[in-house]
Amino acid sequence: MLGQIVDVIIDRPIHSLHPQHKDIQYELNYGYLPNTISMADQEELDAYVMDVSTPLKKYRGEVIAIIHRNKDEDKLVVSNKRMSKEVIYRKTYFMERYFSSYIEMAYPTKEDLLFDLKRAGFHSSDCVFLHSSLKSFGNMDGKEVLAAFKAFFKDGLVILPTHSWNCIQKNQDVYNVDTTKSCVGALTNLALEDRDFKRSMHPTHSVCAFGLKKEEYLSLDLNQGTPVSPTGCIGSLWKYNAKILFLGAPLSKNTFIHSIEEEMHVEDRFTNEIFEFVSKGYGQSYVYHMPRHYSSKRDHLSENYAKLKPHLLQYDIAQEIHIGNSPTVVIDARACFDYVKYLLEKNNHIFDDDKEYIDDYESYKKTKQ
Secondary structure (H helix, E strand, O other): OOOOEEEEEEEEOOOOEOOOOOOOEOOOEEEEEOOOOOOOOOOOEEEEEOOOOOOOOEEEEEEEEEEEEOOOOOEEEEEOOOOOHHHHHHHHHHHHOOOOEEEEEOOOOHHHHHHHHHHOOOOOOOEEEEEEOHHHHOOOOHHHHHHHHHHHOOOOEEEEEOOOOOOOOOOOOEEEOOOOOOOOOHHHHHHHHOOOOEEOOOOOOOEEEEEOOHHHHHHHHOOOOOOOOOOOOOOOHHHHOOEEEEEOOOHHHOOHHHHHHHHOOOOOOEOOOOEEEEEEEOOEEEEEEEOOEOOOOOOOHHHHHHHHHHHHHHOOOEEEEEEOOEEEEEEEHHHHHHHHHHHHHHOOOHHHOOOOOOOOHHHHHHHHO
16 A cells, blocks of 8 residues: 555544553544445544644545564555655654554655664664565665665675676686676675775675675685685674674575585585686676585575575574665674574584474583583
8 A cells, every 4th residue: 555545534533542541642633434344444544644733523634654573463554645654654653662563655755764774773984784675665666775785884894795606607708797697696896886895806606795894705705616605705704793684585595504604514415527717807806616506405505505494593693674675684794603503513414404492402502602
């Protein structure tokens, strides 16, 4: 219903008291949409009216946002003025403070993303690695998404994967930092067009980075001998205390796990053949000798990494939030590194399949204290 014009019948005008909870006074006009049904409670859809400070009986306006309550019915936000997520959050707080929810915007902006990042507890000096689905941000330009992350993490590092394993596959294939496209999403290719980002020289699993320490960080990919080396850019995320964000992207995209498997010497992860790739950029040329990812168990073995999600959430290694309209999982790279190493020490081939597993990580951590 985002962006639709709707009619609202006001049954709880501004300044009135809640019918069951007399200690709650409505700070907005509140009502329902006639001839609609909410699947949550089989009653009419409810709506806050945002831009009128006097009591109303009815109102026509645009659905500029939806407040999605966890385990409760959604609430529409109706107005004839554009408002930021922060304003909506503040104006509906009198009621929404009693519920766990997130706000989906009809017209999300850079300022909305900045508000969400701040509320999620991020700091300007953080290092963040972004796996992304640009579509998950809804009606928002990708350049504006990048601008928000650059503005917020101005004192840290913003990193995106810019892999090219889809086209750098055969001996003597040439990777060029300026012209080789990324195969891992629209946002990553927009970052490659942004002069504030710089790309690493890795021929198949490059990254691009923005921030004061990007030169030091990107140099880690020089002269590596595997797709995702434990000492390369992606494998070193835990050393940078990075937060890995899955912005509308599944955890099967967690390339970081490849590096932990390599560190733990998991077999059946590479081709027997060693390839010679040429990497060109910044006036230099490098020759890389490396295998490619391969497993006899299945194509794209990383699909099995998705089974980590409930365990990472259980142990507070990950949390679920929203950045803009994008449902996001945030993983602490250092804590994830420790947990996956623990799993691989118990079962070196735990990711050979996608079957659920049981662990005793809490007890294990206590023995290490």
